Amino acid sequence: PAPPDRIQLSVDPASPWMPSDEILEEFFFDDELTRQFFSDKERCEATGLAVLFPPAAPCTMITCSLADVNAADFAYSRWVAVSKENIYIVRRKRKADWRFDCCDINESRKTIPINNVQDIMINEPAAYAAWCCFVPNVLTSVAIE
DSSP states (O other), rough: OOTTTTTOOOSSSSSOGGGGOOOEEOOOOHHHHHHHHHHHHHHHHHHHHHSGGGGGHHHHHHHHHHHHHHHHOOOOOOHEEEEEEEEEEEEBBBOOOOGGGOOOOOOOEEEEEEGGOEEEEEEOOOOOOSSSSSOBBBEEEEEOO
C-alpha cells in the first residue's frame, strides 16, 4: 500500500528482494497504522517538551511539522521475508529528524538462519506510548531470538 498523496517518501517503496534471496513468503506491515502512531507520538512528545520548556518551542514546531513525513519514511522502509533457510529483515536508507543529509539513517539488512531461531516473542499493545498525553499503543512487536 502507498502512503497518503500528501506525503513524499524519501525511501523507495519497491520490494527489496532479489531472485537470489529465494523468497517463499513476504510479510507485510500495517504501514499506515505505524505512520499514524509514530506521527502522533512525535507530535505529542514535542508539544509536551514545548510546554515544559518554552525556549524549545521553535525547535518543537519544526519537529511537529516534519512528524508525518518522518513517520512515513520509518513505516514504509521496512520489509520481512522468509526463504527455505533464512529470515530476512531489511530497512532501507531514509531521512530522519530535520531531514538533512547528516540525519539520514543507513540501510540495514539482517539475515537470520532459521535453524538458529530459538524463540519468537510477540508483544501485544497495551497502555499509552507518550508521556505527556494519550497516544494509545496500537502496534504489536515481535522479537526473534
